[in-house]
Amino acid sequence: MCNKNGVEWSIRVGDGSSMALEPEHTHEVTRLWDRLKGLVVRFVTRVWMFLKKAWDLGVDDPRKFFHCLKVGVALIFVSLFYYMRPLYDGVGGSAIWAVMTVVVVFEYTVGGTLYKCLNRICATFLAGFLALGIHWIASHTGHQFEPYIMGISIFILASATTFSRFIPIVKARYDYGCTIFILTYSLVSVSGYRVDHLLHMAHERLSTIIIGTCLCIITSMVVFPVWAGLELHLLVPRNMDKLAKSLDCCADDYFGHGNEESKKNLQGYNCVLNSKASEESMANFAQWEPAHGRFNFRHPWKNYLKIGASSRSCAYCIETLTSCLASKNQVPESIKNHLESACMNLSSSSSNVIRELATTVSTMTRSVKIHMAVKDMKNAVKELQNDLKSLSDLLIQPNDHEEKYEPNDITIMPLLEVIPLVSFASLLIETASRIEENMMKAVEELAESARFKQPEDEVNLKKNQRAKNNVSNEENAIALQLV
Amino acid sequence: MCNKNGVEWSIRVGDGSSMALEPEHTHEVTRLWDRLKGLVVRFVTRVWMFLKKAWDLGVDDPRKFFHCLKVGVALIFVSLFYYMRPLYDGVGGSAIWAVMTVVVVFEYTVGGTLYKCLNRICATFLAGFLALGIHWIASHTGHQFEPYIMGISIFILASATTFSRFIPIVKARYDYGCTIFILTYSLVSVSGYRVDHLLHMAHERLSTIIIGTCLCIITSMVVFPVWAGLELHLLVPRNMDKLAKSLDCCADDYFGHGNEESKKNLQGYNCVLNSKASEESMANFAQWEPAHGRFNFRHPWKNYLKIGASSRSCAYCIETLTSCLASKNQVPESIKNHLESACMNLSSSSSNVIRELATTVSTMTRSVKIHMAVKDMKNAVKELQNDLKSLSDLLIQPNDHEEKYEPNDITIMPLLEVIPLVSFASLLIETASRIEENMMKAVEELAESARFKQPEDEVNLKKNQRAKNNVSNEENAIALQLV
Numbered sequence: 001m002c003n004k005n006g007v008e009w010s011i012r013v014g015d016g017s018s019m020a021l022e023p024e025h026t027h028e029v030t031r032l033w034d035r036l037k038g039l040v041v042r043f044v045t046r047v048w049m050f051l052k053k054a055w056d057l058g059v060d061d062p063r064k065f066f067h068c069l070k071v072g073v074a075l076i077f078v079s080l081f082y083y084m085r086p087l088y089d090g091v092g093g094s095a096i097w098a099v100m101t102v103v104v105v106f107e108y109t110v111g112g113t114l115y116k117c118l119n120r121i122c123a124t125f126l127a128g129f130l131a132l133g134i135h136w137i138a139s140h141t142g143h144q145f146e147p148y149i150m151g152i153s154i155f156i157l158a159s160a161t162t163f164s165r166f167i168p169i170v171k172a173r174y175d176y177g178c179t180i181f182i183l184t185y186s187l188v189s190v191s192g193y194r195v196d197h198l199l200h201m202a203h204e205r206l207s208t209i210i211i212g213t214c215l216c217i218i219t220s221m222v223v224f225p226v227w228a229g230l231e232l233h234l235l236v237p238r239n240m241d242k243l244a245k246s247l248d249c250c251a252d253d254y255f256g257h258g259n260e261e262s263k264k265n266l267q268g269y270n271c272v273l274n275s276k277a278s279e280e281s282m283a284n285f286a287q288w289e290p291a292h293g294r295f296n297f298r299h300p301w302k303n304y305l306k307i308g309a310s311s312r313s314c315a316y317c318i319e320t321l322t323s324c325l326a327s328k329n330q331v332p333e334s335i336k337n338h339l340e341s342a343c344m345n346l347s348s349s350s351s352n353v354i355r356e357l358a359t360t361v362s363t364m365t366r367s368v369k370i371h372m373a374v375k376d377m378k379n380a381v382k383e384l385q386n387d388l389k390s391l392s393d394l395l396i397q398p399n400d401h402e403e404k405y406e407p408n409d410i411t412i413m414p415l416l417e418v419i420p421l422v423s424f425a426s427l428l429i430e431t432a433s434r435i436e437e438n439m440m441k442a443v444e445e446l447a448e449s450a451r452f453k454q455p456e457d458e459v460n461l462k463k464n465q466r467a468k469n470n471v472s473n474e475e476n477a478i479a480l481q482l483v
Numbered sequence: 484m485c486n487k488n489g490v491e492w493s494i495r496v497g498d499g500s501s502m503a504l505e506p507e508h509t510h511e512v513t514r515l516w517d518r519l520k521g522l523v524v525r526f527v528t529r530v531w532m533f534l535k536k537a538w539d540l541g542v543d544d545p546r547k548f549f550h551c552l553k554v555g556v557a558l559i560f561v562s563l564f565y566y567m568r569p570l571y572d573g574v575g576g577s578a579i580w581a582v583m584t585v586v587v588v589f590e591y592t593v594g595g596t597l598y599k600c601l602n603r604i605c606a607t608f609l610a611g612f613l614a615l616g617i618h619w620i621a622s623h624t625g626h627q628f629e630p631y632i633m634g635i636s637i638f639i640l641a642s643a644t645t646f647s648r649f650i651p652i653v654k655a656r657y658d659y660g661c662t663i664f665i666l667t668y669s670l671v672s673v674s675g676y677r678v679d680h681l682l683h684m685a686h687e688r689l690s691t692i693i694i695g696t697c698l699c700i701i702t703s704m705v706v707f708p709v710w711a712g713l714e715l716h717l718l719v720p721r722n723m724d725k726l727a728k729s730l731d732c733c734a735d736d737y738f739g740h741g742n743e744e745s746k747k748n749l750q751g752y753n754c755v756l757n758s759k760a761s762e763e764s765m766a767n768f769a770q771w772e773p774a775h776g777r778f779n780f781r782h783p784w785k786n787y788l789k790i791g792a793s794s795r796s797c798a799y800c801i802e803t804l805t806s807c808l809a810s811k812n813q814v815p816e817s818i819k820n821h822l823e824s825a826c827m828n829l830s831s832s833s834s835n836v837i838r839e840l841a842t843t844v845s846t847m848t849r850s851v852k853i854h855m856a857v858k859d860m861k862n863a864v865k866e867l868q869n870d871l872k873s874l875s876d877l878l879i880q881p882n883d884h885e886e887k888y889e890p891n892d893i894t895i896m897p898l899l900e901v902i903p904l905v906s907f908a909s910l911l912i913e914t915a916s917r918i919e920e921n922m923m924k925a926v927e928e929l930a931e932s933a934r935f936k937q938p939e940d941e942v943n944l945k946k947n948q949r950a951k952n953n954v955s956n957e958e959n960a961i962a963l964q965l966v
Contacts, residue, residue, distance in 0.1 A: 054649075068645040076634055079673050096670055155559055162550065163548070166541075179586060182586050186582050190582055320803045
């Protein structure tokens with residue numbers, strides 16, 4: 001309508017030039033039309049950009065598309081209970097609960113789905129039985145007390161359960177179960193007062209929920225499963241690799257070897273800083289998952305969180321390190337040259353250790369090279385410390401042409417100019433010590449509790465290399481969705 | 484049963500000493516009994532500890548207790564639709580939806596409740612209409628096509644909506660709405676094929692949901708409301724204060740002025756590092772809240788996130804700073820004394836700026852003292868830089884007893900021993916520059932967009948001080964729940 005009116009007006013404007021009676025009005029009309037056109041164009045562009053972004057999101061990680069199709073398929077399957085008469089007669093009108101279960105319970109990862117399914121079933125079961133029991137007691141106390149007993153019990157149980165959701169461990173593992181517990185208890189006890197065929201209702205609700213959850217579990221586990229455990233197992237070493245790259249790029253950039261590519265990689269530590277929440281939720285979901293791939297049921301997922309925390313502690317250091325880059329030009333070239341090789345050495349050997357640890361985690365095989373790498377890193381630290389020690393000599397430059405020093409002849413290079421480089425170097429040393437103390441320890445703990453394989457000989461080594469390549473292929477396939 | 488058996492056995496053991504026939508068996512029994520007793524005791528202790536912790540959680544923040552009572556009261560109210568006949572006859576059997584709504588929708592903060600309520604109502608409305616429309620179209624194409632059309636439409640809509648949940652902005656604001664949309668559409672269209680009084684059902688569901696949501700909104704907004712916006716408004720300056728305290732304690736500890744109290748406060752920056760997720764969820768919920776207290780409907784909550792991010796960037800620096808504390812004893816006392824006053828000055832003036840900014844945020848009044856504080860901080864930076872400059876002289880100590888220097892007479896203090904202090908100082912300078920560049924800017928932006936009051940004269944100043952005191956009282960009351 002608006003559009004059409006606009007067109008009419010603009011035509012009027014076209015031949016309105018002869019009609020000098022209302023020039024202001026026509027002006028206003030064109031302005032309004034222009035503004036309207038602008039609005040529509042902007043709106044369409046925005047919607048288009050939004051859709052394009054959404055599409056890119058799916059193209060980057062096709063498993064997201066698969067997940068959506070899986071939800072659709074599961075819903076169609078559960079609708080069959082309604083559409084096909086024989087099934088319908090079997091389960092009755094409460095097939096609605098099965099539909100509801102599928103919609104509410106189906107999550108992206110297997111662990112998430114299992115968490116919700118198990119919580120839903122257990123909470124429904126528990127609340128149903130409790131409601132039946134209290135209903136039975138209440139019905140034996142006389143009809144006039146019944147609503148009071150039921151009301152008070154709802155009040156107490158709902159309040160207590162709501163409170164339990166504030167407790168961190170309950171919140172993490174049974175939050176959904178708490179909601180379902182209150183829900184089922186209220187529904188069963190409230191309808192119990194009315195409906196009278198309470199047991200039948202509880203049974204029906206439970207059976208339809210079981211149908212729904214089974215469908216969800218099967219669909220999520222069989223068709224292109226996304227295991228939260230595997231995601232976590234890939235995310236943690238990927239983050240470590242990013243950290244290593246950041247560290248390398250930081251040193252490169254400081255000594256002027258950086259390029260566009262390295263400037264981009266430099267920001268990798270940000271991913272590490274921001275991945276705490278996703279790591280925690282994945283570890284939480286992974287605990288619900290059965291054995292899959294190379295992981296047992298009781299795989300120590302908590303240890304991955306420790307490695308994540310140690311990565312973050314290194315990332316804090318690297319974040320501070322990057323702020324040194326701003327002052328890199330203040331440092332005299334001679335001093336820079338003096339420390340360059342030691343700094344580059346330390347950063348590359350540190351990132352080597354991180355990479356080696358990442359490989360250990362991703363291949364689940366103890367590394368033969370790690371001790372060598374750590375030794376290299378320690379040597380590099382010593383080398384840098386020595387270079388820092390000899391820096392004092394460099395700071396005091398004798399005037400060449402004289403044999404004997406007079407106090408005034410000593411040119412002392414201003415220490416202030418050297419400080420940025422000194423603090424850069426000492427941050428590098430601090431990063432190395434955090435890698436050794438936190439990250440190595442965390443990986444060692446994981447290797448211990450997950451019983452990582454021992455590398456036996458060269459043949460085994462090659463095998464592991466191949467396995468690692470497979471992992472990185474897997475990784476590439478699902479690369480961007482976790483970023 | 485077990486317990487009783489155990490007691491019997493232990494008595495048998497008592498007089499079993501004369502019965503030498505089965506000593507091994509009785510030994511086993513006592514061992515079993517002991518183990519059982521141990522198990523029970525451990526279980527009881529664990530449950531007791533758990534309950535005690537839970538109770539402390541509530542005592543620390545009584546609003547958690549109130550929230551639980553509120554949920555209970557709301558549930559009792561909604562149950563009245565069932566228990567009281569006249570109401571029941573009005574709304575019909577689907578009052579179950581009202582109960583369900585209350586259980587699912589009631590959140591701790593007003594913003595959370597509103598987010599869920601509005602999402603639920605809008606999504607139900609939209610999905611209901613869409614389902615009715617498609618059902619109408621399908622019913623006009625002939626009976627045999629109807630299930631196929633409905634099935635395909637469910638599949639497409641469910642997949643598309645599930646996909647939209649991967650888009651970050653949809654996930655943050657409409658995640659719950661998406662679930663309810665799929666749920667309602669499936670329920671209405673699936674039951675539509677069976678029940679035939681579709682319009683009636685959609686209307687009933689909508690009206691009961693509105694009853695439930697209204698009850699939730701009123702309860703959460705009127706009885707001891709917990710505003711997500713206010714929580715965020717208190718959390719951000721509280722975190723800044725913690726940061727300031729950490730910085731102070733860090734410098735105190737380095738120069739040996741620390742005590743037990745300061746060691747505890749030193750860890751305050753950890754709260755800042757870990758509060759990203761809670762800040763984001765609060766800002767998200769706050770956007771749904773109406774005007775309350777000193778906040779308009781369109782209060783710029785996003786700016787609080789920026790201040791939070793700038794606090795974290797300072798916290799990274801302070802985290803690195805604390806790792807310098809380990810090496811504080813390596814530095815010679817003379818050098819430490821040389822830099823002590825400048826370092827202490829810079830840390831205290833930096834923390835002063837942070838505190839002043841925190842006061843600006845919490846009182847929503849531009850500070851008159853902030854420019855002075857920043858000037859102090861800049862002067863302290865210059866002072867420290869000068870002291871670092873003159874450090875070079877200190878490093879070269881002439882041997883007192885000689886008038887003329889020979890090259891070998893110059894004692895050069897090893898630079899390596901000074902490096903920890905130098906990097907400590909340069910990290911302090913970096914922290915100061917981050918405070919000035921990030922935090923000041925973020926607070927300035929908030930002051931701009933939230934139109935903070937201008938301090939006019941001394942009278943106003945005093946008023947603000949009083950307002951600030953009130954805020955900190957509020958803060959104390961709800962202190963621990965956000966940590």
